Amino acid sequence: MIPCPSCGAANFEDTPACYQCKSPLRTALAPTGHASSAIVGVQPARNATMQPYEAPSTALVTTPPKDQGTAFILSHFLGFFGVDRFYLGQPGLGLLKLLTFGGLGFWALADQIMLGLGLTRDAYGQPLLREPPVGRPVKEQSLTFLLSLFAGVFGADRFYLGYTGLAILKLLTCGGLGVWALVDLMLVGMGKMKDSEGNSLLLR
Numbered sequence: 001m002i003p004c005p006s007c008g009a010a011n012f013e014d015t016p017a018c019y020q021c022k023s024p025l026r027t028a029l030a031p032t033g034h035a036s037s038a039i040v041g042v043q044p045a046r047n048a049t050m051q052p053y054e055a056p057s058t059a060l061v062t063t064p065p066k067d068q069g070t071a072f073i074l075s076h077f078l079g080f081f082g083v084d085r086f087y088l089g090q091p092g093l094g095l096l097k098l099l100t101f102g103g104l105g106f107w108a109l110a111d112q113i114m115l116g117l118g119l120t121r122d123a124y125g126q127p128l129l130r131e132p133p134v135g136r137p138v139k140e141q142s143l144t145f146l147l148s149l150f151a152g153v154f155g156a157d158r159f160y161l162g163y164t165g166l167a168i169l170k171l172l173t174c175g176g177l178g179v180w181a182l183v184d185l186m187l188v189g190m191g192k193m194k195d196s197e198g199n200s201l202l203l204r
Contacts, residue, residue: 063089068128069190072115076189079108084115089123116145116189118203130191135199141191144201148188152181157188162196 001010004018004025017024066088075084082097102108114120118141121127139161148157153175158167175181187193194200 063122063124063126065126065129066122068115068118068130069192071120071128072112072189072191073186075108075112075115076186079111080105084111088120112189113145113149116149116185117142118191130203131200133200134194135197137200137202139195139199139201141188141201141203144193145185145188148181148185152185153178157184161193 002013002025003009004011004021004023006023007018007021009018009020011018011025015025071084071087074087078084079097080102082094082102085091085094085097097103097107097111100107103110111120115128118128118130144157144160147160151157153170155167155170155175158164158170170176170180170184173180175184184193188201191201191203
């Protein structure tokens, strides 16, 4: 006999419902001797097998980082057409930049400055690939680039890096009629310029 969980009346073990309150009965003991929570009349699953637990995959999809030098060259010469943004894996921004002609030049200039300062990252948030640092960097990449961009024809960048003789020559020739100033700007922006002692520039 088993008691009804609702009214406490005694019922036979094979009775599906209480004879007094008609509530469904639960079996007191399973055939194995363990308590069962199955309602009488519900057939247990047969031939059920336990499947091993598989943890969800946490692998991150990564892509090789983009090159600083390539990105800067594309930004300088083709930034008005958004080619640098396409290269960095940002086709939406690249298309918008193309349609607005580099935001009438302002967006193109801003992107070039960000690249020259070493602040740009690709579409996955990865820093751009640069040459391994050499020596003990002291002179800053950001300041060198700004001097080269806005005062390169006067040799300001070369003065800052300790190339006093070259700086004077660059000043007297107005940046080699602009050609020398452009070459230095490219070297700084690509991350290949070094100071007078052969140290890489400091990237903060």
